[in-house]
Amino acid sequence: xxxxxxxxxxxxxxxxxxxxxxxxISSRRQRGLTASSSSRATATKTTxxxxxxxxxQKRFATTVHAAASSEAIEKAxxxxxxxxxxxxxxxxxxxxxxxxxxxxEISQVENDVVDWFIRDRKLxxxxxxxxxVKYQTWREENFSKESLNAPSxxxxxxxxxxVLMKERDVLGRPVVLVTLIKHEVATRVLEDTQKLxxxxxDEGLEELKKEGFEQETxxxxxxxxxxxxxxxxxxxxKFFISCIFDYYPKRISQVLLVEAPFVFKPVWGIIKPLMxxxxxxxxxxxxxxxxxxxxxxxx
Numbered sequence: 292x293x294x295x296x297x298x299x300x301x302x303x304x305x306x307x308x309x310x311x312x313x314x315x316i317s318s319r320r321q322r323g324l325t326a327s328s329s330s331r332a333t334a335t336k337t338t339x340x341x342x343x344x345x346x347x348q349k350r351f352a353t354t355v356h357a358a359a360s361s362e363a364i365e366k367a368x369x370x371x372x373x374x375x376x377x378x379x380x381x382x383x384x385x386x387x388x389x390x391x392x393x394x395x396e397i398s399q400v401e402n403d404v405v406d407w408f409i410r411d412r413k414l415x416x417x418x419x420x421x422x423x424v425k426y427q428t429w430r431e432e433n434f435s436k437e438s439l440n441a442p443s444x445x446x447x448x449x450x451x452x453x454v455l456m457k458e459r460d461v462l463g464r465p466v467v468l469v470t471l472i473k474h475e476v477a478t479r480v481l482e483d484t485q486k487l488x489x490x491x492x493d494e495g496l497e498e499l500k501k502e503g504f505e506q507e508t509x510x511x512x513x514x515x516x517x518x519x520x521x522x523x524x525x526x527x528x529k530f531f532i533s534c535i536f537d538y539y540p541k542r543i544s545q546v547l548l549v550e551a552p553f554v555f556k557p558v559w560g561i562i563k564p565l566m567x568x569x570x571x572x573x574x575x576x577x578x579x580x581x582x583x584x585x586x587x588x589x590x
Contacts, residue, residue, distance in 0.1 A: 374407070374410040374411055374507070374540075374541050375410065375413060377410055377413075377414060381414060382406050382409050382410060382414070383406075385409050385414055385416045385419070386402065386405050386406055386409060388416055389405065389409075389416055389419070389420055389423070390405075393420055393424075396420070396423075396424050396427070397420070397423050397424065397427060399427055399430070399431070400423055400426065400427050403500060403504070404423075404426070405419075405423060407540075407542075408422045408423050408426070408540075411540045411541065422537070422540075425537060426537070426538055429537075429538060433485075433486075434485075434486060434489045436493075438486060439486050439489060439490040439493070440490075441486070443480065443483045444483050444486045444487055444490060446483075447479075447480070447483040447484060447486075447487045448487055448490075450473055450474075451470065451473055452469065452470055452471075452473035452474045452484075452487075453467060453468070453469045453470075453474075453487055453488065453491055454467070454468050454491070455467055455468075455491045455494050455495055456468050456589070458585055458586065458587060458589065460510055460584045460585055461583075461584055461585060461586060462506070462510075462584075463505070463506040464506055464508055464509055464510045464544065464545075465494075465495030465496075465498050465499065465509050465510070466495075466509070466510050466511070466512055467488075467491045467492065467495060467509060467510070467511045467512070468511075468512045468514065468589075469511065469512065469513045469514065470514045471513060471514060471515055471517075471518050471522045472514075472516065472517040472518060472522060474522055474524065475521050475522060476521060476522070476523065476524045477521065479524070479527075481526055481527060481530075484524075484527055485527065485530050488527075488530070488531060488534070489534070492509060492534070492539060492542070492543075495509040496509065496542065507542070508541070508542055508543065508544035508545075509542060509543055509544070510543070510544060510545045510546070510547070510584075511543055511545075511546045511547070512546075512547045512549060512581065513546065513547065513548050513549065514549045514550070514590070515548055515549055515550050515551045515552060515555055516549065516550045516578070518551070518552055518554065518555055519554060520554060520558075523555075523558045525558075525561060525562075528562055528565070529565065532562075532565050532566055532569070535566075535569050536569070543572070544572065545572050545574065546572055546573045546574070547574050547576050547581055547584070548573060548574070548575050548576070549576055549577070549578055549581045549590055550576075550577060550578055551575055578590040
């Protein structure tokens with residue numbers, strides 16, 4: 292009887308212990324689930340907070356960018372490097388008249404380009420027509436989109452002598468960067484260099500077009516560090532000047548010449564008279580000054 296009693300008591304104690312352990316495990320599991328739910332909730336809250344913060348940053352950056360673009364336009368106006376502003380309806384009216392009377396002559400020119408030349412000629416349809424026809428002929432004969440992607444032009448681009456920078460300047464302009472030390476007159480093929488130039492300008496302007504032309508111009512930067520006379524390409528420079536005058540009027544609002552050495556002085560003596568009034572868009576800067584045009588410090 293005593294043995295049976297001991298056995299029963301032992302069994303009861305064991306059951307009680309097991310029950311206690313079970314409750315403890317259940318309690319720990321519950322606390323774990325609660326903690327896990329709390330962690331997920333905290334993580335979700337943190338993610339939402341971060342998203343709101345990034346959204347605010349993006350809105351702030353957009354505001355700053357828009358203000359900078361306005362500042363760029365005002366600065367460019369002072370030196371006559373942007374087009375005069377006209378009522379959009381007036382520009383469209385002149386364009387429609389040109390399309391109606393000269394459709395065959397300008398059929399391949401996109402409306403935004405037609406509008407640009409109309410504004411450049413201050414709504415003078417006939418004057419704009421002459422420039423548009425010249426532009427279309429220039430494109431068809433030498434600089435079609437297909438020719439700009441020819442293997443020789445792609446190979447020229449691989450030299451890295453000229454690139455469209457991934458970073459805009461602080462005023463929101465696309466930037467074509469030319470590293471002159473990588474360009475040697477003796478080994479370059481002028482036609483390919485010219486096409487690379489046009490290709491990069493087109494790509495920069497295409498970016499602006501997709502954004503609605505809030506900013507309308509491109510900046511060019513020539514890095515002259517290490518420059519010597521073997522890099523001095525007067526023939527290409529004449530072509531670039533013709534682009535500024537005839538095919539991209541006031542599309543290039545500024546040109547920076549970075550760290551121009553003394554040997555560049557006679558070269559500039561040749562170039563400046565060729566540029567005429569457009570020489571005012573050229574600015575000689577040190578690398579430190581060039582960096583002030585960018586968020587990062589590329590120079």
